[in-house]
Structure formats: C-alpha cells, structure tokens
Amino acid sequence: MRISYRHIKRYREIAQVMIKYGFSFIIERINKDNGSKVDIDSTEPVDDIKKMTSGERLRYALQELGPTYVKMGQILSTRRDLLDKDMIEELEKLRDDVSFFETETAMKIIEDEIKMPVDEIFESISSEPIAAASIGQVYEATLKTGESVIVKVQRPGIENTIKSDLEILKRVSDSAQDVVADYNINLKDVIEELSTQLLRELDYNYEAINAVKMKKMFQYSEHVYIPEIYMEYTTKRVLVMEKINGVKVSDIETIKEKGWDPVKIADIGVKSFIMQVLTHGFFHADPHPGNIFVIDKEKIAYIDFGMIGIIDKKTLKHLNQFAIACxxxxxxxxxxxxxxxxxxxxxxxMESFRQEIMYMIHYYYDVPIEKISFGSIIGEVFSFFRKYRVKMPSQLVTLAKTIITLEGTGRMINPGFSVKGISREFAKNYYKESLNPKNIAKEKKQEAEEMFHDFKSMPKQIKGVLRVLEKNNLKITIEDVKMRRIEDCLKEMTTQMSMSLVLAALIVGSSLIIASPNLESSRTIKIMSFFGFFTSFIVGILLVIDIIRTRISKK
Known part of the structure; x- marks a missing residue:
C-alpha cells in the first residue's frame, strides 16, 4: 500500500528520525514494498547513538517524533506480553516532555467548545498552565458557583497530527511485519489497538464518563473519594473536574508529618483495587503515585481516568483456575x-511447554512470598509466553500491568509492602464474591438462559448440518482424516486375512485326507495330501513375509 501524497512530508520526517537512530532497515523495507520514490537522506548514526541499546534508540526516536509516538511508546510499555524486559524498561522512561502552548489559544478553545465566554464560566482561571502533556495542558480555576476545579484543554491541531500518524502506521504495517516477526507480534492488530486507545484519549468525554462511573462505584465508601466531573462544561476537547486538595502518595515525608499511617494507606489502595476488579470488573488502570492523593488519614482519592481496565467474570474465572493449577x-x-x-x-x-512451566512453578513455589517481586514474575511469565506464542487476552495483560504499577506504588508508601497482601486480599474477596448467594443465583440464572438459548437454536443448527449433508459437502472432512491411508490399511488387512483363511483350509483339508481310510489303497489321495501340505507351507511363508514387510513399511 502506497503512502498517501498528503502524508509525504510527515513520512519523510518520520523516516529521517528512524534513520538517525539506526532503524534505516525498516525504512528501506517499507520503501521497497511501497515502491516509494520519497527522497530521504541515508546517513549513518553518530557514534553516541551507535553505543546505545536498541531500547534507548527507540525511546529517543519516539520522543523526537512527537506526541503520537510518545503516547504509543507509553502504551507499548504496558505490553509485557509483546516486548522484552529491557525494551519495556526504556519505554517506561518516556515522559510527556512538551512545551506549553499559548494561554490565549487555550481560552479560545474553551469558548469554542463550551459556547460561552470564559469569564461567564469561571470566577478566575490561572494565567499560566500548571502542567502540560502531549495531548493537552492543565489550568487551575474557580467556577462562578465557588468550586475549585482543574481544567484540561486539548492542544490545537493534535487530533489531525495523531490521525495522520496513525494512517501512516496502518499503511506501512504490512511492510514492517517481517521486522517484528521474531517477537510474535501481529503489527496490524497492535496498531489497531493503539489507534483505539489514542483516539479515546482525544475525546475527554470518554475520561469524564469513566470518572462518573468510578464515582458511582465509591459513592458510599469511607476510604476512597472520586472527584466530581462538571459535565455541563465538559466536551471532547475540554474537561472540567473538581480539584483534589491532598498530598501526593509519593510525598512520604508530608504524610508522616501529618501523622498518617503509610501501611494503612497502602492497605486501602489494595482493597479499593480488589473491589474495582472483583465487584465491578472496571478498574483504574494507571495507579501510579501521581494519580493517587491522600486526603485524610484513612482516605485516598484517584485522579486521571483516561486509562481504564475492564474484565469480565469468565476471564476472572479462568484466572482463578490458572492460579489454583499453579x-x-x-x-x-x-x-x-x-x-x-x-x-x-x-x-x-507441548512437551517443552510443560517442562518449562514445571520448572518455573518449582522455582518460585518455595521462595518466601516477601522475597518475590510480582513484576519480576510477570516479566518471566510474559517472556515464556512470547517464546511459546501464548496469546493472553488484553484484559489480563492490562490487569497484570496494573498490579505491577500498584505494587510499585505500594512499596513507595511502605517498603515492607509485598504482593502477598494483594494476593491474599484477591483470594479472600474472590471466594467471598463467588460464595455470595446473590451472585450464585445470578450466575445460575445466566447459565439457565444460555442453555435455553442453545436449546432454541439447536433445531436451526441441525437443519444447517442436514443441509450440508444433503449437498454432499463432507469431502474435505473425509480427506482430512486421510481416507486413502485407511483404504490401504483395509486392503493389507483383507489380504492377510484371506491368506490366513486359505492356509487354514489347506491344513484342515490335507489333515482330513491323511486321516482317510482309503489313503493306502489310492495313490491319487496320497499325492493330493502331499500337495495340500506343500501348498499350505508356501502360503504360510508368504503370509509371514507379508506381515514382516507391512511392519517394516510402517516404521
């Protein structure tokens, strides 16, 4: 597929950066497959770049390519099922290191989106942004009604840039597939997944809805607070959210100065996460220290709901079965x-697969759980999955990445924190939910409905099978079971059985002739008996040879 003419300039920029960081072989392959005539300077990377690892070169290339690729790198850093540990560690260093855009431009975007003058919405708004990211930047403000809020405003032109980059990636995915063949990555599927997530992040309504749902989940909680979203002022490019006044969970000194117990705070974080996963199947998928605030000695607050994980009961059931089997x-x-x-x-x-699983289980089984890093285990498991081309559901990949992030955050608050607390709470709550009579009744009702649906659809399915039989479309199935080989086996078996019957008949017949009282008086009878035994001897030799030949041919 050729690069669209309107994307030539951007493609040239991407190609130059890739060549600069030593990825010229990718560009050469894409150009060859697409018949590209784009003029690109082919220069050798400088010595400093040559000394870098592949992960470092990729990270710097993505940073230089801009917001789309930075976001892609950040998303890929969560895919431990696709990339090696070294590559993941480098991609995790990617930061939204971008400049601010003009506040005047931001105010114009707010007015265009909300269809109201800024001074009619806010009593006051900061003249400078307090933070900037690849997709937008953030301001502090006070609404006319007196509430303190955070205002996120999307960068001008960022949507067109991201969509243009995604279109280029989709067009070259087939050509670049061979480059990632060793990683067992379906590049087209990965780009499609990245595209879906990036386009969602371009719509602040998606983040707002996630926050509203999360707030409803914790509406009666005494330990977790979710900020209010002001939907009347939230659009695709503007998000207005309640400002959280608290201490970042990473600010351990301030937490201790206030007399708050870090161990209890870490415990609240774990229990809230378990509730999200098991009770609702909907969880905050980016619980890093910057997204969690401590607002009281026994209360935390989450912010930033752009990255959410969803997991269904069936997948959770498989996960539990997997854990019990381990x-x-x-x-x-x-x-x-x-x-x-x-x-x-x-x-x-499968033989090597089983042996390696057994080795990993025995290696970790007797190690004290306090000594185990969940991140290390997950890394080794995903490395094993890549080796044997095991495809994990994206739900479980997101869940694993979130647990790793949560473990890191927990250890930052409490150095004694371990995955033991997470696993113990997870198991306890899983069985609590599983044995809840209400949940059992609900599950059985769903199973009954599925059985009823299957029963209703059975006549239609039988009719379809009969139609196939009527059209004599079973030829492929017969060929698939190697009918010719079956025929050969039947022929061999029939031949040997026939020879055995002839042999038996000759022996029995010759024996009866010998036992005849007329044997001595008739020379003809003597000759017939001798001929019968001789023939049976020849037939027996031939039968033994045929059996031996058949066995040798099968080896």
Missing part, C-alpha cells in the same frame, strides 16, 4: 485452562 503444580490443568482461553498456538511444542 498452586497445585498441575501442569496439565494449566495447559487445559490456556486451551480454554484460546491462548495456545496449535504448533506449540
């Missing part, structure tokens, strides 16, 4: 659960 060191059960999840490739070497 605890029981049941390798066959682990393989079965992965089959149920459609995660194992049909060409997987």
């Amino acid at each position: 605890i029981n060191k049941d390798v066959d059960r682990i393989a079965y659960v992965l089959y149920e999840m459609d995660s194992i490739d049909e060409n997987t070497d």
